[in-house]
Amino acid sequence: MQVTTNTSQYCNKTYTTLFDKEKIENVVQPDVVIQMSEPVLYLVGDSTVCPFNDTYYYPRYGYGTQLFRYLNLPIINLALSGRSSKSFISEKNYQTLLQNIKKGDFLLISFGHNDEKPDLLRYTNASLKIDNPSSFQYYLFTFYIKIALDRGAIPILCTPIVRRNPAGEYAGIYIHRIDDTPSFPGGDYAESIRLLGKQLGITVLDLTHRTKELYETLGPEKTIILHARITENLNSIDNTHINIYGATLIANLLAEELSKTNNPLTKHIISQRVFPQEGILSHMLCI
Known part of the structure; x- marks a missing residue:
């Protein structure tokens, strides 16, 4: 199932179906002061990164x-x-980042799923360049990369993980290539991140590419086991959000991609890593 500019009616229906299930969720964000002398890895991003x-x-x-x-x-x-690179900066967690990130720390930045949505509070334009204040690149640079660099911390960009396609075909919205909708120009959000990293000399971990490869290899039936499910019924599967097994697999992919770089965070990769096993799910059923 591909999303193309020649099928705008179908595209809009697909967007609505997926986006309606990817909600902004309110969580308690306490005022936290984190004082650590050793290097810290801070994570900013959306629901594909956060705890639930x-x-x-x-x-x-x-x-x-x-x-x-x-x-x-x-x-x-x-x-x-539910946050984008634009909406996250109004959150308490962003203030926590500003108050605490220091020289020698690392900042892993993973946005895209919500930047692409036709929502004035979250949308950023992936087709415009870093010098345009409405662009995805502008928000990533101004509010995350520059903040880290100014504090002496090391920023790392991640492209967004794919959405699971029940048909097993990965193009369009499933890999964050979005068509134009009224008032919201589309674009390729993963590619925008890749280009920004190349322009600035910032490490990019291409999780869009790696998860696309993984999902195409596994196929639609086997990727089901990576995803959250509201009930035992397979019809309740969440094709955007991963479960603990999927999260562990992707964290392992991230470590693999990181190991191929010269980023100083590689010093903190655990040398003897255990490959994720499906059995982890048996301990995580909430019924």
Whole structure:
């Protein structure tokens, strides 16, 4: 099932179906002062990264919750469900980042799922360049990358993970290539991140590419086991959000991609990593 500019009516229906299930969720964001002398890895991003408190049959887990299995440094996960690079800066968690990030820290930045939505509070334009204040690149640079660099911290960009396509075909919205909708120009959000990283000399971990490869290899039936599910019924599967097994697999992919770079965070990769096993799900059923 491909999303193309020649099928705008179908595209809009697909967008609505997926986007309606990707909600902005209110969570308590306490005023936190984090004082650590050692290097810290801060995570900012959306629901594919953040923690949840679900009562699903297979609860949602952002991949940021499982990075502790692969990296041996303190990890502060500030990501929030439903936020974009634009809307996140109005959150308390963003203020926590500003108040605490310091020289020697790392900032992993993972947005895209919500920047692409036709919503004035969240939308950013992936087709415009870094110098345009309405662009995706502008928000990533001005409010995250520059903040880290100014504090002596090291920013790392991640492209967004794919959405699961029940038909097993990965193009269009499933890999964050969005068509134009009224008042909201489309664009390729993963490619915008890649280009920004190349322009600035910032490490980019291409999770769009890696998860696309993974999902195409596994096929539609096997990717079901990676995703959250509201009930035991397969019809309740959440094709955007991953469960603890999917989160662990993607955290492992992230560590693999990181190991191919010369980023200083590679010093914190755990050398003897355990490959994720499907059995982890048997301990996480909420029924």
